[in-house]
Amino acid sequence: MGNTSNDSGPQTQARPGRGDSDRAYHHGDLRNGLLEAARAILEEQDLSALTLRAVARRAGVSHAAPYRHFPNHEALLVELGLEGFAELRHFIVDAGKVGGPESDRIANIGAAYMRFVAKRPAVARLMFGPQLPHREKFPALTVAADAIGTEIGAALSDPNLGLAVWAAVHGLAMLVLENVIDLGQRRSGLHVLPSRSEILLRSLFATKRD
Amino acid sequence: MGNTSNDSGPQTQARPGRGDSDRAYHHGDLRNGLLEAARAILEEQDLSALTLRAVARRAGVSHAAPYRHFPNHEALLVELGLEGFAELRHFIVDAGKVGGPESDRIANIGAAYMRFVAKRPAVARLMFGPQLPHREKFPALTVAADAIGTEIGAALSDPNLGLAVWAAVHGLAMLVLENVIDLGQRRSGLHVLPSRSEILLRSLFATKRD
DNA sequence: ATGATAACTTACCACTGTAATCATGTGGTT
DNA sequence: AACCACATGATTACAGTGGTAAGTTATCAT
Numbered sequence: 097m098g099n100t101s102n103d104s105g106p107q108t109q110a111r112p113g114r115g116d117s118d119r120a121y122h123h124g125d126l127r128n129g130l131l132e133a134a135r136a137i138l139e140e141q142d143l144s145a146l147t148l149r150a151v152a153r154r155a156g157v158s159h160a161a162p163y164r165h166f167p168n169h170e171a172l173l174v175e176l177g178l179e180g181f182a183e184l185r186h187f188i189v190d191a192g193k194v195g196g197p198e199s200d201r202i203a204n205i206g207a208a209y210m211r212f213v214a215k216r217p218a219v220a221r222l223m224f225g226p227q228l229p230h231r232e233k234f235p236a237l238t239v240a241a242d243a244i245g246t247e248i249g250a251a252l253s254d255p256n257l258g259l260a261v262w263a264a265v266h267g268l269a270m271l272v273l274e275n276v277i278d279l280g281q282r283r284s285g286l287h288v289l290p291s292r293s294e295i296l297l298r299s300l301f302a303t304k305r306d
Numbered sequence: 307m308g309n310t311s312n313d314s315g316p317q318t319q320a321r322p323g324r325g326d327s328d329r330a331y332h333h334g335d336l337r338n339g340l341l342e343a344a345r346a347i348l349e350e351q352d353l354s355a356l357t358l359r360a361v362a363r364r365a366g367v368s369h370a371a372p373y374r375h376f377p378n379h380e381a382l383l384v385e386l387g388l389e390g391f392a393e394l395r396h397f398i399v400d401a402g403k404v405g406g407p408e409s410d411r412i413a414n415i416g417a418a419y420m421r422f423v424a425k426r427p428a429v430a431r432l433m434f435g436p437q438l439p440h441r442e443k444f445p446a447l448t449v450a451a452d453a454i455g456t457e458i459g460a461a462l463s464d465p466n467l468g469l470a471v472w473a474a475v476h477g478l479a480m481l482v483l484e485n486v487i488d489l490g491q492r493r494s495g496l497h498v499l500p501s502r503s504e505i506l507l508r509s510l511f512a513t514k515r516d
Numbered sequence: 517a518t519g520a521t522a523a524c525t526t527a528c529c530a531c532t533g534t535a536a537t538c539a540t541g542t543g544g545t546t
Numbered sequence: 547a548a549c550c551a552c553a554t555g556a557t558t559a560c561a562g563t564g565g566t567a568a569g570t571t572a573t574c575a576t
Contacts, residue, residue, distance in 0.1 A: 123554085149532065157555070160534080160556070169533065224480065224484055224486060226431050226435070260506060262477070263474050263475075264473050265473075266481055268473035270480055274435065274436060274438075332522090332523060332571085333524085336523080358563085367523095368526075370525070370526080378564080
């Protein structure tokens with residue numbers, strides 16, 4: 097209450113008036129700056145490069161500054177993982193909107209899942225790997241993960257089938273992501289795989305109820 | 307080779323004659339000692355606890371001693387991962403020996419897969435996670451992983467179905483392993499799940515060709 | 517017994533997460 | 547306007563990590 101000139105909430109990038117020093121002592125919105133730096137590292141490098149210190153360096157602050165905004169490294173990872181779950185959920189919801197027989201929706205959702213993993217491999221490793229803390233300590237993670245299963249089930253009119261589809265496409269995605277199997281000609285050619293996996297998924301679920 | 311009292315080869319545990327110092331300067335068979343220490347850590351703790359220094363401590367040597375036997379940390383992980391793949395392959399081969407309709411073999415292999423992951427969670431994370439180096443640098447890893455797919459396919463008389471089964475059961479196992487989903491009542495109750503997953507797998511593949 | 521060498525230890529380096537403490541702005545009160 | 551409290555940042559420090567280099571010790575071949 098009583099804010100004279102400031103609307104509520106943190107301003108995204110603009111630093112307040114001073115402007116003579118290139119680097120203000122106060123970043124302005126370091127929390128988002130850190131998240132953005134972290135996202136960039138996950139895109140350009142991989143999960144093992146996502147050090148708290150590297151994030152701080154990239155955001156242009158000292159290596160201890162992040163502790164004013166995240167209690168520890170884990171908390172940063174949780175935040176990024178939640179973002180990943182939200183994006184994946186979006187992919188799935190969109191893919192489930194397709195009409196026609198259920199096998200089309202299955203194949204479409206599977207392809208979308210593969211596309212997400214291909215687009216954000218490091219985020220997928222974070223979401224589904226052991227780096228995230230025990231879900232009990234962060235209920236939001238459980239909620240976000242459950243939402244994936246719920247959306248798949250909702251698009252398929254049968255929760256049991258939803259779980260089966262999730263397991264199948266998730267397994268395929270993880271096996272390909274970690275190079276355990278090699279669909280397609282060039283190894284780690286993750287980006288051409290949605291169509292291939294769509295075929296596989298279709299052959300898996302098509303004859304069942306169609 | 308005028309060995310007076312010693313037969314050739316490294317003796318497994320017994321240190322040679324001196325016996326007055328409790329800890330001999332030379333371990334005798336440190337390579338296996340390190341592997342055993344590493345296995346123990348994976349059983350009692352988790353993958354993140356498997357530092358090279360912790361392994362060395364547990365084996366009773368200095369933190370630099372392992373480098374006489376493994377070029378780096380990765381190499382130790384590769385060795386343990388290969389052991390894991392061999393054990394999993396054994397599980398699958400045994401499970402595929404069951405007679406009867408193909409759906410029985412599918413369910414049996416799936417349950418065996420889940421049982422392996424439940425028995426060696428940390429090893430499974432190692433085998434299927436990003437900690438292992440790029441498979442190109444260690445062809446043995448590719449061979450061991452391919453063998454899993456081959457065995458599953460061989461037990462099912464159709465390699466395509468084999469890949470589908472692998473993907474489905476692998477996805478289920480990973481989702482449960484990392485607590486993304488929660489089959490069963492108590493969370494992380496990984497050990498009661500083979501039967502539940504067997505039911506799921508059966509419902510997944512039973513109606514197809516049976 | 518005596519080198520040569522393999523196996524191990526000690527001492528480093530750069531890096532990490534994290535905590536304690538110091539410095540600097542910013543906003544609200546007088 | 548002056549001032550102070552507090553949030554936010556910087557510094558410093560510490561224990562732990564993977565890895566390397568150099569020194570030490572035991573074993574082997576001669």
